[in-house]
Amino acid sequence: MNTRMRVTIITTGVLVLLLVAALIYVVVDSDEAERAAGGGADPQIVRASSHVLDDGGQGAVTVVEFLDFECEACGAFYPIVEDLREQFAGEITYVVRYFPLPGHRNSVNAALAAEAAAQQGQFEEMYHRLFETQAEWGESQESRADVFRELAEEIGLDLAAYDDAVADPATLERVQSDFEEGRDLGVSSTPTFFVGENAVELREWDDLESAIGQAVEGGR
Known part of the structure; x- marks a missing residue:
């Protein structure tokens, strides 16, 4: 060379x-x-895009629930939550965030239905219908997207817009963003509640009520 x-x-x-x-x-x-x-x-317990069921206004205690519409425990807490929303009306801001558990076949489908309803200003209507009908579709090993579409029709949604929203990847991304942020906050099961900045440890049925009551009294 x-x-x-x-x-x-x-x-x-x-x-x-x-x-x-x-x-x-x-x-x-x-x-x-x-x-x-x-x-x-940093992960945030509440974001501007989070769905607010009750707005207690300035000074109200913020209560956040990470939920899975297919979760039986969430279904069991649903009437308790409704009672607490009434009991503490005007004193709490109640926020719902998605946390669809991987083991539930229709948890993501249900969240997509709720988010599609939210885009038409009817999140709370779909929220109620999903829990009220949970026994009809929960634990199914087949997609029950057809049931959720029927619920959309029942509450008067524009079905063409609903179908577009459910099929839109941005809707799924919105659901997944809640799930991922929940994990970052330490959420691993549902329902998980935050009262203010603190996660509530649930051992008894009235633990959530006690946590809210203490926070409300502390803010007076």
């Missing part, structure tokens, strides 16, 4: 190494920029 050929090979090798190093720098720098742009944000 002559000197000119050796110089050519070495020069080519150096250029390749420089190119690889530059590519690695670009990838790492891009990942860091993405994390800085949003990946490192």
Whole structure:
């Protein structure tokens, strides 16, 4: 091998190494920029996009429920929650967030139905109907999207708009964003309640009422 050929090979090798190093720098720098742009944000218990069932106004205690519409425990807590909403009317702001559990075949479908209804201003109507009919579709191993569409018709939704919303990937992303933020907050089961900034440890049926009552009294 002559000197000119050796110089050519070495020069080519150096250029390749420089190119690889530059590519690695670009990838790492891009990942860091993405994390800085949003990946490192602290999880929030309530977001501006969260669904508010009751707004108690300034000074009210915020109560947040991460729920799965197919969850039997959520269904059991539903009448309790409704009683508490009435009992503490004007003193709490009640917020609902999605946390569809992977083991439930129709939990995501139900959340999509609720979110599609929310886009037509009827989240609470669908929220009630999903819990009131849970026994009819819960624990099914087949998709019951047809049942949810019937519920949409019953509450008077525009079905074409409903179908478009359910099929829109952005609707699923909205549901998943609640789920992912819930995990970041330490949610692992449903229902999980936050009163103010604190997660409520549920051991007895009246634990939620007690937590809300203490927070309301503390704010007076």
